[in-house]
Amino acid sequence: MxxxxxxxxxxxxxxxxxxxxxxxxxxxxxxxxxxxxxxxxxxxxxxxxxxxxxxxxxxxxxxxxxxxxxxxxxxxxxxxxxxxxxxxxxxxxxxxxxxxxxxxxxxxxxxxxxxxxxxxxxxxxxxxxxxxxxxxxxxxxxxxxxxxxxxxxxxxxxxxxxxxxxxxxxxxxxxxxxxxxxxxxxxxxxxxxxxxxxxxxxxxxxxxxxxxxxxxxxxxxxxxxxxxxxxxxxxxxxxxxxxxxxxxxxxxxxxxxxxxxxxxxxxxxxxxxxxxxxxxxxxxxxxxxxxxxxxxxLAFYHSEDDLNTWGYALLRKEETQKAAAVFKLNLTLNPASANAYDSYGEALLKTNQKEEAIKMYRKSVELNPENKNGKEVLERLAKDNPMQ
Missing domain, CATH: 3.40.50.1820 (Alpha/Beta hydrolase fold, catalytic domain)
Known part of the structure; x- marks a missing residue:
């Protein structure tokens, strides 16, 4: 088609x-x-x-x-x-x-x-x-x-x-x-x-x-x-x-x-x-x-900003599993976006998937070394889990 x-x-x-x-x-x-x-x-x-x-x-x-x-x-x-x-x-x-x-x-x-x-x-x-x-x-x-x-x-x-x-x-x-x-x-x-x-x-x-x-x-x-x-x-x-x-x-x-x-x-x-x-x-x-x-x-409804907004709206309603699914979709559609990795990492943390979350934040910082939030989250997680 x-x-x-x-x-x-x-x-x-x-x-x-x-x-x-x-x-x-x-x-x-x-x-x-x-x-x-x-x-x-x-x-x-x-x-x-x-x-x-x-x-x-x-x-x-x-x-x-x-x-x-x-x-x-x-x-x-x-x-x-x-x-x-x-x-x-x-x-x-x-x-x-x-x-x-x-x-x-x-x-x-x-x-x-x-x-x-x-x-x-x-x-x-x-x-x-x-x-x-x-x-x-x-x-x-x-x-x-x-x-x-x-x-x-x-x-x-x-x-x-x-x-x-x-x-x-x-x-x-x-x-x-x-x-x-x-x-x-x-x-x-x-x-x-x-x-x-x-x-x-x-x-x-x-x-x-x-x-x-x-x-x-x-x-x-x-x-x-x-x-x-x-x-x-x-x-x-x-x-x-x-x-x-x-x-x-x-x-x-x-x-x-x-x-x-x-x-x-x-x-x-x-x-x-x-x-x-x-x-x-x-x-x-x-x-x-x-x-x-x-x-x-499709480009509008599946745009990075639109999906990101939708994901955070779900997080605010504490529908974390749904939010994680939306952020994952955003990441799939926008694999070069540091922000998509950062958002998905945040949702993974809220669903207690820390190891996967760390991978997402690391990738986000790799794509955008200026990602201050990603660096701070990784530092905090390193203190909480020194063996990571």
């Missing part, structure tokens, strides 16, 4: 190395400004990733290699105008001309110039969900599937966005000076919410809707509203699958990469002629990822 695990790791490491060699990093002229695109080359229909508000395309980097390996699809990330290395149309001095409609037009022009304006699968996070919905509504025959990761839905309607803007009022001058992307997003968010209140993803398009398990909002009523928006969206759309990402915050793909990666792979497989092959690679990845997680758990 261990060899199989190592082989799986090597396979995915090899694929990851390959994917780094097939990346296109480019600025595309979309008219008076340029949009930065990063493309992991592949075959078949592309997968487009839309980042959340305030983020650029780099937020997806941690999962691109695995998705490329599993799907072999072209993967596209990009920075909206004013974010990352994308520039802004400085000829447009009216703030309203830098809103979501401008963003979707930039994307459409960029995809067309890159040759990816045909069938596509969309992945989006938070604010990026607006772009996925808008693109799907404008190109209903081209979008073959969407994965929404903790997106806004209609959360900011009913006066909520006005309250949020009031909180941001003091930040706007700084954004205008140093963060144009965030400034324009904030300056046009009222119009964005109004536009998106009338836009829906066409119901024939399959959608997976993730919602966080660890709320990023603070107030109970805000948390409840966020959950309710996702719940209603799933209930009102028969082609939507809702998933609560337990133990994950807003960035679900960071909190649980395998959950998001395998979901994207499944969505993509359902749109591909290579469905069986993609599903097989997704399964292989899931098994490997699960083993990695279990290995990390």
């Amino acid at each position: 261990k060899n199989l695990f190592l082989i799986s790791i090597l396979i995915f490491s090899t694929f990851a190395a390959r994917s780094q060699s097939k990346v296109i990093d480019t600025l595309v002229d979309v008219g008076h400004h340029k949009i930065h695109f990063k493309i992991v080359k592949g075959t078949g229909k592309p997968i487009l990733f839309d980042s959340g508000g305030g983020n650029n395309g780099a937020v997806w980097n941690s999962i691109l290699d695995q998705i490329s390996t599993i799907t072999n699809a072209p993967l596209i990330t990009y920075d909206r105008a004013g974010f990352g290395t994308s520039t802004i149309d400085t000829l447009q001095t009216d703030d309203s001309k830098h809103g979501i409609m401008s963003s979707i037009e930039d994307l459409e022009i960029g995809l067309k110039k890159l040759g990816y304006d045909k069938e596509i699968v969309l992945i989006s996070h938070s604010y990026g969900g607006y772009l996925s919905a808008l693109y799907a509504s404008r190109h209903p025959k081209l979008v073959k599937g969407i994965v929404l990761i903790d997106v806004n839905h209609n959360y900011f309607e009913d006066g909520v966005i006005e309250k949020e803007l009031a909180k941001q009022e003091k930040l706007i001058p700084e954004w205008k000076k140093n963060n144009k992307g965030t400034y324009y997003m904030s300056a046009t968010i009222l119009e964005t919410v109004r536009i998106m209140s009338k836009i829906e993803i066409p119901q024939h398009i399959p959608v997976v809707d993730f919602v966080n398990g660890i709320p990023f909002l603070k107030a109970p009523e805000e948390i409840e509203r966020w959950k309710e928006c996702h719940k209603k969206y799933v209930e009102n759309h028969p082609n939507v699958t809702g998933i609560t990402a337990n133990d994950c915050g807003h960035g679900i793909w960071v909190g649980n990469p395998p959950l998001v990666i395998t979901t994207i792979a499944k969505m993509y497989a359902n749109t591909s002629k290579q469905k069986a092959e993609i599903q097989e690679r997704a399964l292989q990845y899931a098994v490997t990822a699960c083993n990695e997680e279990k290995a990390e758990d």
Whole structure:
């Protein structure tokens, strides 16, 4: 089993190395400004990733290699105008001309110039969900599937966005000076919410809707509203699958990469002629990822400090035999640890195994000549047993 695990790791490491060699990093002229695109080359229909508000395309980097390996699809990330290395149309001095409609037009022009304006699968996070919905509504025959990761839905309607803007009022001058992307997003968010209140993803398009398990909002009523928006969206759309990402915050793909990666792979497989092959690679990845997680758990629960703490907790409860067994396990797992020998020696003394205890303390001092406690115990035992 261990060899199989190592082989799986090597396979995915090899694929990851390959994917780094097939990346296109480019600025595309979309008219008076340029949009930065990063493309992991592949075959078949592309997968487009839309980042959340305030983020650029780099937020997806941690999962691109695995998705490329599993799907072999072209993967596209990009920075909206004013974010990352994308520039802004400085000829447009009216703030309203830098809103979501401008963003979707930039994307459409960029995809067309890159040759990816045909069938596509969309992945989006938070604010990026607006772009996925808008693109799907404008190109209903081209979008073959969407994965929404903790997106806004209609959360900011009913006066909520006005309250949020009031909180941001003091930040706007700084954004205008140093963060144009965030400034324009904030300056046009009222119009964005109004536009998106009338836009829906066409119901024939399959959608997976993730919602966080660890709320990023603070107030109970805000948390409840966020959950309710996702719940209603799933209930009102028969082609939507809702998933609560337990133990994950807003960035679900960071909190649980395998959950998001395998979901994207499944969505993509359902749109591909290579469905069986993609599903097989997704399964292989899931098994490997699960083993990695279990290995990390074992490393934690069987760590030297953890076992040492457990052993002393048993000693304090005078469960000396159990404590000795735990310290012995610690020693077996950490044979080069002076502290493990010292602790096991202490437990052996408490179980009246003095000769074995002396051996443990001697080994501890040998490994760590600075072990003052070990030396003192050995001196005391020598006085009590001068023939030792």
